[in-house]
Amino acid sequence: MLRTAMRVFAEEGPEVSLSRIAQRAGVGAGTVYRHFPTxxxxxxxxxxxxxxxxxxxxxxxxxxxxxxxxxxxxxxxxxxxxxxxxxxxxxxxxxxxxxxxxxxxxxxxxxxxxxxxxxxxxxxxxxxxxxxxxxxxxxxxxxxxxxxxxxxxxxxxxxxxxxxxxxxxxxRRRDYWGGHPRHRRHEILHASRSVP
Amino acid sequence: MLRTAMRVFAEEGPEVSLSRIAQRAGVGAGTVYRHFPTxxxxxxxxxxxxxxxxxxxxxxxxxxxxxxxxxxxxxxxxxxxxxxxxxxxxxxxxxxxxxxxxxxxxxxxxxxxxxxxxxxxxxxxxxxxxxxxxxxxxxxxxxxxxxxxxxxxxxxxxxxxxxxxxxxxxxRRRDYWGGHPRHRRHEILHASRSVP
Amino acid sequence: MLRTAMRVFAEEGPEVSLSRIAQRAGVGAGTVYRHFPTxxxxxxxxxxxxxxxxxxxxxxxxxxxxxxxxxxxxxxxxxxxxxxxxxxxxxxxxxxxxxxxxxxxxxxxxxxxxxxxxxxxxxxxxxxxxxxxxxxxxxxxxxxxxxxxxxxxxxxxxxxxxxxxxxxxxxRRRDYWGGHPRHRRHEILHASRSVP
Amino acid sequence: MLRTAMRVFAEEGPEVSLSRIAQRAGVGAGTVYRHFPTxxxxxxxxxxxxxxxxxxxxxxxxxxxxxxxxxxxxxxxxxxxxxxxxxxxxxxxxxxxxxxxxxxxxxxxxxxxxxxxxxxxxxxxxxxxxxxxxxxxxxxxxxxxxxxxxxxxxxxxxxxxxxxxxxxxxxRRRDYWGGHPRHRRHEILHASRSVP
DNA sequence: CATGAATGAGCCTTCATTCAT
DNA sequence: GATGAATGAAGGCTCATTCAT
Incomplete structure (x- = not known):
């Protein structure tokens, strides 16, 4: 059943309902609960x-x-x-x-x-x-x-x-990032703020 | 209101209820629906x-x-x-x-x-x-x-x-990855499969 | 087992689950059902x-x-x-x-x-x-x-x-209750009705 | 709605389901919840x-x-x-x-x-x-x-x-209870214990 | 005959959505 | 056009009951 749960979670995301998991595991909802109380x-x-x-x-x-x-x-x-x-x-x-x-x-x-x-x-x-x-x-x-x-x-x-x-x-790679002159750094900040 | 929605989503995650958003936007739930039917x-x-x-x-x-x-x-x-x-x-x-x-x-x-x-x-x-x-x-x-x-x-x-x-x-960097001898590749695959 | 059931009911109230009773009786749930079908x-x-x-x-x-x-x-x-x-x-x-x-x-x-x-x-x-x-x-x-x-x-x-x-x-005790004059009886009824 | 709830509780006991109450009040289940969160x-x-x-x-x-x-x-x-x-x-x-x-x-x-x-x-x-x-x-x-x-x-x-x-x-009523002779008191206790 | 895993209906609660005001 | 009460379908969880072992 853990196997099935892993598969279902991987396939359908972590928000699948327990009943869906139970369904795909071919068991009743309560059965899942018996093994995993929550x-x-x-x-x-x-x-x-x-x-x-x-x-x-x-x-x-x-x-x-x-x-x-x-x-x-x-x-x-x-x-x-x-x-x-x-x-x-x-x-x-x-x-x-x-x-x-x-x-x-x-x-x-x-x-x-x-x-x-x-x-x-x-x-x-x-x-x-x-x-x-x-x-x-x-x-x-x-x-x-x-x-x-x-x-x-x-x-x-x-x-x-x-x-x-x-x-x-x-x-021997120069640092591409540190060298930004001041004004460009400012632009980055400005830009950041401008993106909603 | 879109502004508010963006802020609320960013702050409280994508699972906030619409009423919460409406509340924080200071409008009624219905008003949100007038603008965004879903x-x-x-x-x-x-x-x-x-x-x-x-x-x-x-x-x-x-x-x-x-x-x-x-x-x-x-x-x-x-x-x-x-x-x-x-x-x-x-x-x-x-x-x-x-x-x-x-x-x-x-x-x-x-x-x-x-x-x-x-x-x-x-x-x-x-x-x-x-x-x-x-x-x-x-x-x-x-x-x-x-x-x-x-x-x-x-x-x-x-x-x-x-x-x-x-x-x-x-x-002038050699390809660190392509060089894996055959048997090690096999190990990777094997390992991959063995991880549940 | 009946003994245990009585004790458990007295201690934990009439809403204990049958499995709890079975547990405290040291038997399986099914065994309880063998003796008491419901x-x-x-x-x-x-x-x-x-x-x-x-x-x-x-x-x-x-x-x-x-x-x-x-x-x-x-x-x-x-x-x-x-x-x-x-x-x-x-x-x-x-x-x-x-x-x-x-x-x-x-x-x-x-x-x-x-x-x-x-x-x-x-x-x-x-x-x-x-x-x-x-x-x-x-x-x-x-x-x-x-x-x-x-x-x-x-x-x-x-x-x-x-x-x-x-x-x-x-x-030689007089009837304390029968003697209520009519209007007071009415008050009692009225009051009763007024309590929600 | 409080009225209805009082009546239903009085009539069907404190264990009625909320849906039953909602039903008898003629409203949806969620409506009850809106007024009484629990x-x-x-x-x-x-x-x-x-x-x-x-x-x-x-x-x-x-x-x-x-x-x-x-x-x-x-x-x-x-x-x-x-x-x-x-x-x-x-x-x-x-x-x-x-x-x-x-x-x-x-x-x-x-x-x-x-x-x-x-x-x-x-x-x-x-x-x-x-x-x-x-x-x-x-x-x-x-x-x-x-x-x-x-x-x-x-x-x-x-x-x-x-x-x-x-x-x-x-x-001028004597105490009917205090006068029990010792051995009878013992009987009461004994009896009490004997009742399961 | 005992066991306890499995079942599934039902409960409380939440929430997207609708609609009378 | 805005409001928020009402709705009802799920979801998580519990538990009386059944049944294969």
Missing amino acids: KEILIEAVLAKHVEGLVSAADRWTAQATPGDALFGFLLEAIETSAGRRHFCDLLPTGQGWPLAVLTAAARRFNEALERLLRDAQEAGAVRADIRTDDLTALTVGGMALRSAHRDRARGTRLVRLLLDGLRPPC | KEILIEAVLAKHVEGLVSAADRWTAQATPGDALFGFLLEAIETSAGRRHFCDLLPTGQGWPLAVLTAAARRFNEALERLLRDAQEAGAVRADIRTDDLTALTVGGMALRSAHRDRARGTRLVRLLLDGLRPPC | KEILIEAVLAKHVEGLVSAADRWTAQATPGDALFGFLLEAIETSAGRRHFCDLLPTGQGWPLAVLTAAARRFNEALERLLRDAQEAGAVRADIRTDDLTALTVGGMALRSAHRDRARGTRLVRLLLDGLRPPC | KEILIEAVLAKHVEGLVSAADRWTAQATPGDALFGFLLEAIETSAGRRHFCDLLPTGQGWPLAVLTAAARRFNEALERLLRDAQEAGAVRADIRTDDLTALTVGGMALRSAHRDRARGTRLVRLLLDGLRPPC
């Missing part, structure tokens, strides 16, 4: 399961690849397998507001795994030194959104790679 | 307004900066001003499922502006040649998600810049 | 058991005390042991709406016992002659309510005794 | 209204009758007009567990009125000196139950009067 708990169970899968993936990558490849491989895999799960986007950065213990535990393990991967990759010189774990989290979320936003799977993946490449140590 | 139509109007703002911004950047700066400046501004508007994320890539003509029109104008900016930047050599307009759309969505995912505004913006830098022409 | 039937069984206890008590008092003491002792005991059982209050007066035969039988036996006690007490001159069996029933219900309504157990019991004393033959 | 709030409103009526009645009796008549008249009236309202029985003694301020306020005013009536009646010598306000409350509840338990209105009222007469100063 809709929120069901969502959390789904998320926790997914996060657990990611933690396993992190471990697998750690064991089977060089530090750099491990980090990049894992991030790409996490993004690819999580794309389209709006819950997940909402969950990852905060890890808060979710009462279920199992979920916060899973989120913690996820962050620890991410931290290990990042540290190793940085020590191996495969990743810029100024990146932090929560940057990776945000990047993952962004990657997921980006990935889901592209109609074309292959191109989406290519873009995600481009995105991740931003983590690699820079190659 | 909640969906109201949402679309809000989105369309926002998109119009972005189109104006695109025009402004086109007029006031070099092609490269214009594209990057515009994308950054679009991301910064749109961050947190979940509707927007859902809207941009597909442009579908939204019945209102005014919105598809706005979306089209937005895409045209984006296309112009991209073409100019590419002709100026400021952006990789293999980028397409829908890549930019996806990138924008990803940037918005990334941006919202970071608790720390400043770091969030820095990451968005990293993300956008991926568009710039590569500096 | 929740209502279970409730009736509980009530019948309680009524049976009261009938035994009536017999005991009949055998062991003078007619007057027997009636008063029994009524007090019935009230004290029944206080707080809302079902019981609902049941006693009507005896209706309860399909189960065993219950109406028990109620009949209870009324017969009460009738015997009353007749004997009246013949002994210990109780007013104008009291009828259904008065006693009503009085019992009132006593139970009164008894449950008092926070203070001891005072509650004292009040119940006051209540029961009303049954004893009057001591 | 079922509990509706119940409280009904109760408060009734209690207010009783407070007015208390004032009327105070103004129009001698202290003794006022107390007895009021109690009789309160019992007669409240009979059958199970809510009311549950409310009166505790006054707690009801979140709505308006209700606790009404309950407080009711108790104050009762206290005044009692004090005056006691000073006039029309009521035993050892009666306290909470005795009256309990007595009222008991009277209501008693009153509802009798099929025959007239006899019910007569019994209630008997009940209330217990409040009047005793006429």
Whole structure:
């Protein structure tokens, strides 16, 4: 049933009614409730399961690849397998507001795994030194959104790679952004305000 | 009233009830319905307004900066001003499922502006040649998600810049991704499947 | 199991779910249903058991005390042991709406016992002659309510005794109520109607 | 609508569904909700209204009758007009567990009125000196139950009067209860325990 | 014969939408 | 044209009842 719930959530968004889920699982509404006393708990169970899968993936990558490849491989895999799960986007950065213990535990393990991967990759010189774990989290979320936003799977993946490449140590690249002269910065601010 | 609706949506999420909006606008519920016969139509109007703002911004950047700066400046501004508007994320890539003509029109104008900016930047050599307009759309969505995912505004913006830098022409960088030997690719797929 | 049901009903009110009862009885929900095909039937069984206890008590008092003491002792005991059982209050007066035969039988036996006690007490001159069996029933219900309504157990019991004393033959007491002059009676009616 | 709710509650008990009430009021379910955001709030409103009526009645009796008549008249009236309202029985003694301020306020005013009536009646010598306000409350509840338990209105009222007469100063009556010899008391206890 | 998972009707509550004033 | 009370269809949740194991 958890399987079905995951599928239905992924396909129809986190706002499907429990009865719809029950229907697609081929059971009565009360049955879902027997296993997950609350809709929120069901969502959390789904998320926790997914996060657990990611933690396993992190471990697998750690064991089977060089530090750099491990980090990049894992991030790409996490993004690819999580794309389209709006819950997940909402969950990852905060890890808060979710009462279920199992979920916060899973989120913690996820962050620890991410931290290990990042540290190793940085020590191996495969990743810029100024990146932090929560940057990776945000990047993952962004990657997921980006990935889901592209109609074309292959191109989406290519873009995600481009995105991740931003983590690699820079190659004699000037800072395109810091150099904006004062007046242009002002324009940005002005523009920002002008957009309703 | 549209103003109020935009503010309320931004502040309280896209799930506020219409009565709440009416309340905050200081009018009766019926009055909102006089202007926007459906909640969906109201949402679309809000989105369309926002998109119009972005189109104006695109025009402004086109007029006031070099092609490269214009594209990057515009994308950054679009991301910064749109961050947190979940509707927007859902809207941009597909442009579908939204019945209102005014919105598809706005979306089209937005895409045209984006296309112009991209073409100019590419002709100026400021952006990789293999980028397409829908890549930019996806990138924008990803940037918005990334941006919202970071608790720390400043770091969030820095990451968005990293993300956008991926568009710039590569500096003699080997392709980190294509080189994966066959068996590792297989592992990725395998892993992907194993994540629930 | 009937024991457990009685305890649970007394402790948690008549609205406990059957699963709760099954749980506290240490059996499966289905097992409860094997013995009591319906929740209502279970409730009736509980009530019948309680009524049976009261009938035994009536017999005991009949055998062991003078007619007057027997009636008063029994009524007090019935009230004290029944206080707080809302079902019981609902049941006693009507005896209706309860399909189960065993219950109406028990109620009949209870009324017969009460009738015997009353007749004997009246013949002994210990109780007013104008009291009828259904008065006693009503009085019992009132006593139970009164008894449950008092926070203070001891005072509650004292009040119940006051209540029961009303049954004893009057001591040259004028009728406080009959003497109301006509216009005041009208006021009472008027007032009654005016209370919503 | 409050009227209808009061009637329906009185007729069908406090457990009627809101939809039933709406149905009998001839309105949609949502309409009830508009006026009473919660079922509990509706119940409280009904109760408060009734209690207010009783407070007015208390004032009327105070103004129009001698202290003794006022107390007895009021109690009789309160019992007669409240009979059958199970809510009311549950409310009166505790006054707690009801979140709505308006209700606790009404309950407080009711108790104050009762206290005044009692004090005056006691000073006039029309009521035993050892009666306290909470005795009256309990007595009222008991009277209501008693009153509802009798099929025959007239006899019910007569019994209630008997009940209330217990409040009047005793006429050289021995204490029928205190004199029980020890062994009989033991029997009562034994009996109590023996009733399941 | 016991078990407890499954069922589904029903309850309270919410809210988009309509319409008399 | 504006108002906000009324509507009624869902949604989440509970629980008496059934039935395969």
